[in-house]
Amino acid sequence: MRLSTVILPVRRWQEGGRDQWLRAENLGFHTAYTYDHLSWRTFRDTTWFGAVPTLTAAAAVTSRLRLGTLVTSPNFRHPVTLAKDLITLDDVSGGRITLGIGAGGNGFDATTLGQEPWTPRERADHFAEFVPLLDRLLSEDSVTHEGTHYSAVEARNIPGCVQRPRLPFAVAATGPRGLKLAARHGQAWVTTGDPKLFEAGTPEQSVEAIGGQITKLGAACEAIGRDVAELDKILLTGFTPEFAPDRGRPLDSLDAFVDFAGRHFALGITEIVIHAPIAGSDFAADEKVFEQIATEGLAQLGGAS
Numbered sequence: 001m002r003l004s005t006v007i008l009p010v011r012r013w014q015e016g017g018r019d020q021w022l023r024a025e026n027l028g029f030h031t032a033y034t035y036d037h038l039s040w041r042t043f044r045d046t047t048w049f050g051a052v053p054t055l056t057a058a059a060a061v062t063s064r065l066r067l068g069t070l071v072t073s074p075n076f077r078h079p080v081t082l083a084k085d086l087i088t089l090d091d092v093s094g095g096r097i098t099l100g101i102g103a104g105g106n107g108f109d110a111t112t113l114g115q116e117p118w119t120p121r122e123r124a125d126h127f128a129e130f131v132p133l134l135d136r137l138l139s140e141d142s143v144t145h146e147g148t149h150y151s152a153v154e155a156r157n158i159p160g161c162v163q164r165p166r167l168p169f170a171v172a173a174t175g176p177r178g179l180k181l182a183a184r185h186g187q188a189w190v191t192t193g194d195p196k197l198f199e200a201g202t203p204e205q206s207v208e209a210i211g212g213q214i215t216k217l218g219a220a221c222e223a224i225g226r227d228v229a230e231l232d233k234i235l236l237t238g239f240t241p242e243f244a245p246d247r248g249r250p251l252d253s254l255d256a257f258v259d260f261a262g263r264h265f266a267l268g269i270t271e272i273v274i275h276a277p278i279a280g281s282d283f284a285a286d287e288k289v290f291e292q293i294a295t296e297g298l299a300q301l302g303g304a305s
Contacts, residue, residue: 002271003261003298004031006070006236008040008278009049013057017049020276021058025065027294032058033070033100033273036077039108042281052085059093066096070236070273071172071190073104074126076113080155083137086167087157095162100190100234101134102172103127124177125149131171131181138166170234174213176220183220188232188271193240203263206240211267234271235264238283251277251285257293258300265301 005024011017024032036051055067067089072082090097103123104110110117118126129147136143137157145152161167168187173179174194182189194201194209201209214233221228237243242250242260250260251274261272274293277285 001265001298001301002030002232003294004033004066004234004271004273005029005294006033006035006273006275007058008043008275008283009034009051009054010043010047010278012047013049013054017054018057018061021062021065024276025062027291029065029294030271031066031068031098031273033068033098036069036072036100037107037109038076038112041107044108052089055097056089056092059089059096062096063094066098067093068098068100068170070100070170071102072099073102073109074123074130074149075104075107075109077130079130079134079137079150080152083134083155083157086138087159087161090161090163090167091159093162095167097163097167098170098188099167100170100172101131102190103178124175128177128181131169131185135166135169135185170232172236174216176216179217179220180223182217182231183224183226183228186231188234189217190234190236192236192238195239197241198239199241199244201241203240203242203260206242207263207267210235210240210264210269214268232270233268234273235269236273238275249285251289251293253289254292254296254300257297261297262301 007020021032034051034054039048051069058067086099106117126149129149133145133150137155138161141158143152143155169185170188170190171182171186172190173182191210191213193206197206197209218228250257264272275283277283277287277290
């Protein structure tokens with residue numbers, strides 16, 4: 001069992017941004033992630049910094065904490081340039097980077113570069129080409145690829161990742177094609193639950209839905225002869241019915257979190273990710289309770305980070 005956090009890039013580095021990453025390490029979180037977006041939802045017209053520079057800065061001031069994206073997507077990334085950034089980031093961090101990666105959605109990132117938003121099928125098509133190519137770019141010194149959506153011509157990535165054969169992928173997926181990519185290329189799988197249940201569903205329905213996703217992941221692994229136990233299973237919190245407005249939230253108290261986390265660890269989830277509090281946002285929470293969860297939560301569940 002692992003407990004990790006998400007630090008959204010909404011604070012200037014010299015005005016609290018740096019301190020958040022140091023605090024995450026000092027509190028004992030396994031990994032601190034950040035979102036890889038150009039902007040996001042209610043933060044669209046407020047401060048929002050880039051993921052790769054933020055993680056590079058975080059790598060320079062921490063020494064034990066794993067770092068990662070949750071998640072990067074093809075919406076505004078190209079595998080060739082992303083691979084170069086990731087290899088550099090893995091080097092700066094001394095091999096502490098995990099790449100959370102997903103197909104993306106129809107948020108601001110989908111149209112900022114001037115393109116029309118992709119349909120779900122088009123997103124899946126891009127993702128199906130993006131992930132295997134990125135895998136090769138991070139594993140091989142020179143890659144040439146001519147695809148439907150992406151090309152690479154003798155793309156050099158020397159010396160490669162510190163982590164061998166490459167840094168780990170945490171693939172966010174719930175559909176059949178995405179789960180196949182997670183089974184084949186992932187070292188971890190990421191879920192946020194079933195979005196259709198967020199407002200009107202119950203916690204019990206949500207747990208059942210996540211259990212169903214894990215079963216489908218197992219089937220995708222079995223189809224290629226892989227043991228699903230090899231993959232970490234990550235729950236990014238904040239999007240299940242427990243976090244809907246006007247409900248008692250899992251971050252309201254240590255006991256509430258332990259109850260929430262225990263139900264999901266029992267399903268087979270191996271890592272739970274909670275958002276660092278941001279006042280006045282959907283992720284507002286009591287800072288003292290957040291720290292108590294970080295330092296005592298796993299012990300209450302009988303696990304260790």
